Structures are given as C-alpha cells and as structure tokens.
Amino acid sequence: MQRPDRSRRHLVQAAVAAAAGLALPSLAQAQAFPARPIRLICPWPAGGATDAVMRAIAESAGKALGGQMIVENKAGASGMLGPNELVSAKPDGYTLSQLTIGVARLPHMQKMLFDPLKDFTYILNMTGYTFGLVVKGDSPIKSVKDLVDYAKANPGKFTYGSPGQGTTPHLAVEEFADKAGIKLQHVPFKGFADGMQAMLGGHTMAHSDSTGWSGHVDSGTARLLATYGSKRTKKWSSVPTLNELGFDTISESPFGIGAPKGMDPAITRRLHDAFRKTLEDPAVLAMFEKYDQSVIYMNTADYDKFIREQYVKEKAMVEKLGLALKT
Secondary structure, eight states: OOOHHHHHHHHHHHHHHHHHHHHHHHHHHHHHOOSSOEEEEEOSOTTSHHHHHHHHHHHHHHHHHTSOEEEEEOOOGGGTHHHHHHHHSOSSSSEEEEEOTHHHHGGGTSOOSOOTTTSEEEEEEEEEEOEEEEEETTOSOOSHHHHHHHHHHSTTOOEEEESSTTSHHHHHHHHHHHHHTOOOEEEEOSSHHHHHHHHHTTSSSEEEEEGGGHHHHHHTSEEEEEEOSSSOOSTTTTSOBTIIIIIOOOOOEEEEEEEETTOOHHHHHHHHHHHHHHTTOHHHHHHHHHTTOOEEEEOHHHHHHHHHHHHHHHHHHHHHTTOOOOO
16 A cells, blocks of 8 residues: 555656646747748838837847748828737737837827737836927928917917827827817827928928937938927937926836737746846937937836836826727
8 A cells, every 4th residue: 555645745746747847838839939921010111210129129139039030011090000900919029019109099099909908918018109299391380389379379370290199299299289278180090101201391390209310400401499308318409308498398208028818928928038138229219319218128027017007197188188988
C-alpha cells in the first residue's frame, strides 16, 4: 500500500508537470513569434507627421523582433479606424494599432464599436504630440489676440480645421474659444494633409494639428500662433502657449500601441520589449526630434492604468464643453 505522504508528493509533482505543460506551448509560441509580417495600423493618412513617426517605429520594432512590421494607413473617424479593427482581429500579435487619447474620449461623445476599458491590450505608451494653431503666412491674423478680436467682431465666421471631431486639436481650440468667449467654426478633416491643404488654399482660416505644419512654419508659408502644451516648445521657443496667454488651456496627448483583448501575455511582453527598444534607436529619436515629440514611456500595466484614469477625466471635459453623447 502506498504511503500517504508519497501519494501527496506524486499529486503535487503531477500538478506542477501539468502546469508546466500548459505553459510550454505559450512560451514556444512567443519564442517563435513573429512567424509572418505584423500589421501596424496608422489611423491617419500617409504623408503626415504621425505616418512618418509610425513608419520609423515599425522599421525599428521589426528589426528588434527579427521579423517585419508593415504600416497600413486607415484614415478617418478621428483616428478610430485602427482601434475599430482591433475589436474583430485575432489576439495573436499580428494586428496592432496606434492608440491615441481619443480611445478614452470619443466613447463619451458618440457611439463606438469598442469599450476602451474592455476591448484592448495596451502594450505600451511611446511618445506624445506637440499641437499648435497655424494660419497662412500672409494671413492678417498675426497673433492669438488678432484671432480673438476678429472672432468677437465676426461671431462664428473664423474657420479652422482639425484632424477630426473629438480629436485633441479640435477640443483644445474649443476649450480656448470657450475661455476667450468667442465662437469659431470647426471644419473636420481625415488628417493633417487634407486640412493643411485646405488652409493653404484659403478654404479655412487656420488649422489646428500636430507638428506636420513644421516645414510650412519654417519656410514662412504658415505662421504658428500658439502651441497647447504646459511649456513652450524647444524648436519654436518664441511662440507662446495658450496657457501663458491667459486661456488656461493645456492639451498634451500621449500615444501608444494597442492590440486586441485576450492576447497571450508572453507575446505582449515580446512586443512591449521590441517597441521599448525603439525608444533608444537614433533613427526613431531623430523622427521624434523633427516633430518636437519626446519619449513618454509607460509599460503595459502603467499604460492600462493611465487609459482608465484618463477615461474619467475625458468624460468630465467633454461634458464641460457640452459635447457629450446625448442619451
């Protein structure tokens, strides 16, 4: 007859072996990953600042993984077409998307295909945008004061574009207008290129966006009136922030990489480590520098926590501006 202690020992050993057996396929799958090219969705048009940054990141991350990462542009819906695709994609690590702060904001403004608290794996946060308001280089509007004076004299006639309804460049200007006591006319576009072209063509009077306008400002075809951060930018240090001009408006917008919910934690770690490595790549950092972006790193747990906290903050801001979804 088998002794009780030996029987218990055999049961423990069997349980450990079973657990190890379950872990081995996951570990093997992660080690073999990637076995084919990875799709990284850039939910903005080709040719803009985000597209350039995402392509540099994808090339670097692909090398770090020992595979290939292909950027696919899916512009429109205020940057939400990428996140929308994650909802129906397999959680195998082969479909990823850039995630902006819009995933925490837009569900408070309109019906979405996703729940940001349940439907994504937040891999890491990487960097963030610098935003600003530009006008044509020959515009009679030479300062924010000129803009405010014009808008007060011509309510609702000052037109400005942005990369979409509910994006940070849109809401930052709406918050500024609210503080300034003026009414502006918003014109949403699919992305930077369309909006900037409309402004340069005289179809809108200003454009609010991330630093894709950099080359136009530097060449003089556009004039930067203000930026929206907590401090002046390094590259355009002579340009004031909306906050320092007295409009109590600070909009800083970090972004990261997401995947479908339910992804194998081992693959999440592989992807996290590869993207984390890109933040030390001189080619990626040079692209950040070009568009006045800085490294804003958050690991998987911190990024998930940040989005959950931001979801609450965005709800309060959207309601304050009167843009909340009517139920």
